[in-house]
Amino acid sequence: MNNFQYSRARDVADAIRLLAADPAAKLIAGGTNLIDLMKENVERPSRLIDISRLPLRDIEETADGGLRIGALVPNSDLAYHPLVEQRYPLLASAILAGASAQLRNMASVGGNLMQRTRCPYFYDTATPCNKRSPGTGCSAIDGLNRNHAILGTSNSCIATNPSDMSVALAALGALVHIAGSSGQRTVALTDFHRLPDDKPHLDTNLGDGEIITAIELPPRGFARNYSYLKIRDRLSYAFALVSVAAALELEGNAISEARLALGGVAHKPWRSLEAEAALRGQAATPDHFGRAADLLLQGATAHSHNGFKIELARRAVVRTLMQAASATPQSQAHKKIA
């Protein structure tokens, strides 16, 4: 670990000022990922700006009936908040599918969005990695890539975004509130993370000196017909090979609204408006779900070890949509797949 300066931000404006003053500084809240990366010498911030005491811990209803979640709300608090449990159980379920109770207690919502890939080459400073050291090359493309991306990859990087929470947020159409020296702005969660293209060192579209202040959920919560299914190499405490967030509104057996997002397959949560549009107005049947899966997985490409993910994702999408349609969401406590 490198030596670093430490500052405690007095307020959001102070955090932005400190961040703007030092391009090599990093914000720290729960630190569950950043500290690991610092210990491995992957992240070497010159300064840590501690924002953990800023007043960004509220969960409140918005005027239009949605929910505004402060960036520093711990993941656990969010998952177990009554309004989230009742109105956005998909989000609660996705959060509980990730990490461990201890990590969820420490990790903040904003930090969850900022967590970095678990690509082993990114973590090992002895190997080339474009994300860690731009221009050195991608070791995963011709290396061990069993759990790497199948969608939206580039010749520079095939890393995945490891977050479960973000997959549910993508499906729910969440917005990210951002503050910076030039004021405040809001972006859709699906536009917050980016694809690697030729700049894989950039995970998100957050600008220099910007800070996440809140996540906003639109009113539609899909509390009746939803499921989050995470497929992994052991039954807990592993990153997704493939995960699926599915949410439906049904009129009888007809789909009036559908949301579908994949995790573990791309550099960002993967959502396809085309796949969702194809479901609208259709009966909730395995055939229609399969067609939506095919649309969602359009353009998927395999590398040497991860070809299985394409078929796995297709099957997982169908299964998750079946779970959602039958109002039997996947339990995160009982590992038998519903």
Add this chain to the structure above:
Amino acid sequence: MNAYVGTPTSRVDGRAKVTGAAKYAGEFAADRLLHGFVVAATIPRGRIARLDTSEALRVEGVVDVLTHAHRPPLADKDEAWKDEVAPEKGSPFRPLYDDRINFNGQPIALVVAEDWETAKFAATRVRVEYDQEAFATDLESERGKAARVDQPHKPRGDAAAALTRAAVQHEADYVMPSEHHNPMELYATTAVWDGNGKLTVYDKTQGVQNVQKFLCSVFGRKRDDIRVVSPYVGGAFGSGLRPQYQVVLATLAAVALKRSVRVVLTRRQMYGLGYRPMTIEHVALGASPDGTLDAVTHEAIAVTSRFEDFSRNDTGWADQLYKSPNSRFSHKLVELDVSTPCDMRAPGAATGVCALECAMDELAVALKLDPIELRLKCYSERDQSEDLPYTSKQLRQCYARGAEAFGWDRRTPAPRSMHDGKDLVGWGMATGVWEALQMPVAVRIVLTANGHAEVSCAASDIGTGTYTIVAQVAADALGLPIENISVRLADSTLPQAPVEGGSWMAASSAHAVLGAAEDIRQELARLAKALPGSQLADLDATKVTLVDGMIASNDPNGAAVSIADVMRHSKLERIEKEKLNQFAEDKSHARNTHSAVFAEVKVDEQLGVIRVTRVVSAVAAGRILNTKTGRSQIMGGVVWGIGMALHEETMMDHRFGRIMNADIAEYHVPVNADIHDIDVIFVDEPDDRINRLGVKGLGEIGIVGVPAAIANAVYHATGKRVRRFPITLDKLLD
């Protein structure tokens, strides 16, 4: 008198462990303690061209940076580096010895600083340049270079010819990956500088006397100069049998700086130590249509390093288990640019028996026989390699009791024939076998007039329960409550013991306690007889028992006197006896433990997700000294076996010769969610031949057979035979 032996006695060190009072190697304090941090090589083969420590040395708080070019002298002969369990052939690894790089992760410098964070930071400021050399780390691409090593198992008959003419044949390769040790406790040493060149070394090890002799030899010290202590070990499983490099580095730094030094490895650095070597196991079985075996061939190809030949018995186990007139076994090694493998729980058997038992399952399918029926048809009453009977072998009972507890008779034989909702259900079984070894161990007992006894021995307790069984045996032999027994272990100055491994410590330490207690008893009887007006004056000194604090005649109407009275009247505060127990050599019988393992898996038919919902392990291992810690041992073995079947795999990128999942986030072992019902059955197995107590040891047998039982269950569930471990879900998708 057995008040404790054979009972579920709770761990005598349990309270110390859960309250934190038990201290581990990296937790011992010392005055002006320095901290060392290892700098590890990032290439697998070559030479250090330049090693620049100047920037690291300028970091405030750094005291020194030791390298091959800057260190105190180390022994220069291979013999000096051979510890008591080193491979016979080879040149043991010497940390910071010269500029050669033999494996990725090899230590090349030790930064020593006033605190650990400073040492860790300064380690990133050590600059190294290499002259890299061509290297190879992939067993599968190098398998053509495999060279045969000697194995104890002789061929019988003509296995090749018998296989060719066998009516039913099965032949396949089973691939077991390399697996790395991940005990909870990191490898650590605190070398305390006692002054005048003397050192007390707190080390994580399975053998303090092995480490002590090794350090004296490597550093050219006299026996009294170095004491090695290791009271508690947070898991080792074979990784602590040989002295690990951190003990050399901590001692080296203490010698160089004449100060106390602690070195704790990181999890990633532990992937530069030993491991279970990857093997490719070829098994060929030939049988008659009735299930009688005619031919067994088992050939293994395993990884070793370029500098040491590490090999274990993967292939000979069929000789113990299955009658066959023709058999052939071979073990070959491929030298690669990697660190030397080491023992890992049931070395050889965990992998070799997995291959054999998967092959037996495949043969049963080919013969249309129930897997247990096939095993009973081939059941061997003798160890065929030396043609010996067993001291005891209740394996038939293991099959019967295990099958009954599991409900095996409700199994439908066809694959994919059992269901639970969307899950395919599979039931599989396998046999386990291990050796029942025993070694010379010495124990000292000090009995004091207040009715307490201290039992001491250099043996380690690596978490298995040695403290507890030693206390149990001593309490029974001395006729004292267990609370009055204190046990001291794992100090090199205590009576002799070998490394704790091979499942031999329970039998070996228990009989050493019996031996010393016998001397105490005789001494007490002699004193009792000699007392003026003794009620026991006419006593036969060999026919007394110590019970409830009394010396009692074995005659039911005989007299008894209090031990405390005898000692008081004899004006003795303490009686001390030390005795080395050696087992009489007996080559007339084979000694083995056995098990039958039954597993239920539920596999999601579409997604391939596997859950091991039930395991029954029926074990025949002689007398069980402690049914509580014994059950824990077997459960731990089952959990690890589940990991071998489904999770564990060291992943190396052979372009870099570097392990890419060197942490416990990405190197998967089972977590709680992966573990469901585990039922342990100890089959009654009286054995008055093997040793006085009939004890065989439980350390390894719990894991053997488990991976095969699960693999066979996965086949039964899905109809897919996965022969490349671990069985991850991608291998089950179409």
